[in-house]
Amino acid sequence: MNTTVTQDMSFLHLITSASLPVQLVMLILVMISFLSWWHIFRKLFVVRSEINKTDEFEDIFWRGADLNSLYQRATSSRYESGSLERIFAAGFGEFNKHPAGTDTEAVMESTRRAMRATYQREMDRLESHLSFLATVGSVSPYVGLLGTVWGIMNSFRSLSSVAQATIAHVAPGIAEALIATAMGLFAAIPAVVAYNRYATATDRLATRFESFMEELSNVLQRRSIR
């Protein structure tokens, strides 16, 4: 190759010739990026299956299925139940535990509490790792920028020892430093997009769960009065 005019500007060479702090930043960014992509895919599957299961359960429930058989189905351990099903099972189980003739208000109160507890646990499960995506989305560009700034600082510092500065002296240093920014952005952009997507999806699921809880309380209350 023509070594006098142009340096080796291949991607790998740029990374390996970068200074240690920049390399460290790059390593951190690669790890962050990998983790964030992992969570993105995990959440994708979780949220998608949750939406499907909620659809399915609501469909069965509002078609007027027998509550007892639904409860059986929800508590059978072989079956993978969805969040909504678990909320229903918690509420219905609590409701059934009270002997007939107990004060309706008290029964409904405890039923609602049981459902709310399960609801909160489920929401926590659904929202787990979302904050990680948000953090990655907001922080990794800065981390990348830190690496870039460091690299550019270094390349300018080395310029001070040269009498006649040309762009060729600084260019490789800046190029390798900019790789850090590229990595940060590569990690951040999908994380932000995924965070917004999943936050919306879980919000909508939460609304559905809450309205279902209210409706189920009504159904159970009517049942207890009768």
Added chain:
Amino acid sequence: MSINVLHFHSYSEPKKFLSGALALLMHIMFIAMMVFGLSWKNQPPEGMIVDLWSELPKPVQEPEPVASREPSKAIPPSEPLKPKPIEPPKPEVPIKPESSKQTTSPKEITPPIKKPDIELKQKPEPIKEIKPNLEDLKKKEIEERLKKIEAQKKEQELEKKQALEKQKEIEKQKELAAQKQKEQEAKARRDAEARHAAAQQVAARNQIAGEIAKYKAMILAKIRSRIVMPPDLPGNPVVEFKVTLLPGGDILDVKLSKSSGYSAFDSAVERAIFLSKPLPLPPDPALFNEFRNLNITVHYRE
């Protein structure tokens, strides 16, 4: 505590490892893109090659003679073939086979039948003298039959030939039609090209005219910006200069062609012309001829 029981079971997350693998795949793709996708400049840029054209290439107009030649080529083969069908009827004339042109074919077929009769020599003699013999009559009869058969054969052949020829003709007509279509298409294409080229030329001319006007305006503006106007001249005096330019915008010569009547104004404009020395010229050297001798007219008040 059924709630707890519910809480513990079925929390297995779907496709945990699949998502890990997918994440890995994403990164491998990203790295591959960075390593191979972007060719980080390793070679110095290659030199440029510029073709200089004195004028636009003219649309090719040769194809027409070729087109007119082709049909004539196509017709001749059919003409020599036609006479054949007209010739054959002659053999039907029964008795004078030897004198006519078709001697060859009867001779070839007659010998096998003559052999049973007697010899070859005897045959011409009896005809020359008289024709008393039964043998002669028989011969004649046989000959006549043979001729009839032959005529029939020939007719059949003729029919076959005619059928073949018809087919050929049909094919030829098809070919001709195809050729015609092709020609028409080619013509249409040529016309379109010619029109396109003409439009291009017009556009180019317009562009050139626009360019020239633009640069003249630029030159005038540059000179105008350099003029230090003498104050308080009455009216709107006009001065005209003849400027000779060198390629590159340098000024070779400036001549006063029409004075304004105010020497202060004249000299101010002349100075301004020299001051705005590299005059803006179009980058296309072909347009320089338009600028070689410039007439510059400056009004005192715009």
